[in-house]
Amino acid sequence: MRLGPLMLHGMLAHHGGGGSYDASRPLYLRGRVIQARYGFPHAQLRIEVPADLTVPRSLPGVDGLRGHDDWTGPPVAEGAGQARDLLLPPDLTGTLGGMRGRPQVGDEVAAVVYRRCDAEGDDYSGELRVQMLYAAGGVHPYRGTLTRFVDRCLQAARPRSAAPTATGSAAPVATGSDDPPYLLLGGGAALAAGFVAALIRLRTRRQR
Known part of the structure; x- marks a missing residue:
């Protein structure tokens, strides 16, 4: 376990x-x-x-x-x-x-x-x-x-709402498509938690 x-x-x-x-x-x-x-x-x-x-x-x-x-x-x-x-x-x-x-x-x-x-x-x-x-x-x-x-x-x-530059336009934050998929990470953690719960239930059934 x-x-x-x-x-x-x-x-x-x-x-x-x-x-x-x-x-x-x-x-x-x-x-x-x-x-x-x-x-x-x-x-x-x-x-x-x-x-x-x-x-x-x-x-x-x-x-x-x-x-x-x-x-x-x-x-x-x-x-x-x-x-x-x-x-x-x-x-x-x-x-x-x-x-x-x-x-x-x-x-x-x-x-x-x-x-x-x-x-x-x-x-x-x-x-x-x-x-x-x-x-x-x-x-x-x-x-x-x-x-x-x-x-x-x-x-x-810098935060995504970056402070204006000298020209008055917001400075870009260079993340693009390389932002980490936080939703994916959260889903992975939930999947792992579900897997652990399933193992616990399976072991409990076997002990009955």
């Missing part, structure tokens, strides 16, 4: 569906894995980024990433000479988690990430969410649809 509550908790606590990630400024990281944690819904890789980090001219597959049309330039180097935590979305977690050669301590990985907007004001502000991971001899893109990407964090922090 533990599975149902854990599923419900995971859906309600899943922060990726509620935050905004800046797609206008992609970041590039590469380094040696010093910590690897695999679990639902997110895996995390902590990597040690070399001080001489440079961005390669070619990054296979990035032109197909969600949010790519909002890029204002190529990815920029992030975390040179420091340790950084990479958050893997659920689909990448599932892909890598089942691989025999999934990244482990000592392995070299590279990633293109979007940073979560600091204006969210919660424990996840500034986290680096992987959009493309180069690891285990392959190219692994994020293919999910729940994450909200914006073309600038400052705009994302």
Whole structure:
């Protein structure tokens, strides 16, 4: 009977569906894995980024990433000479988690990430969410649809009725079709709750 509550908790606590990630400024990281944690819904890789980090001219597959049309330039180097935590979305977690050669301590990985907007004001502000991971001899893109990407964090922090600009017109909030489907998330939580209730009823009947 533990599975149902854990599923419900995971859906309600899943922060990726509620935050905004800046797609206008992609970041590039590469380094040696010093910590690897695999679990639902997110895996995390902590990597040690070399001080001489440079961005390669070619990054296979990035032109197909969600949010790519909002890029204002190529990815920029992030975390040179420091340790950084990479958050893997659920689909990448599932892909890598089942691989025999999934990244482990000592392995070299590279990633293109979007940073979560600091204006969210919660424990996840500034986290680096992987959009493309180069690891285990392959190219692994994020293919999910729940994450909200914006073309600038400052705009994302403004309310939808944004204050007028100098020209008198309201400043646009760059969310577009990437707004998270809150109704869908709520429906998912309700579905999980119903599933838990069904399990309880089934177990009660069996005990009679």
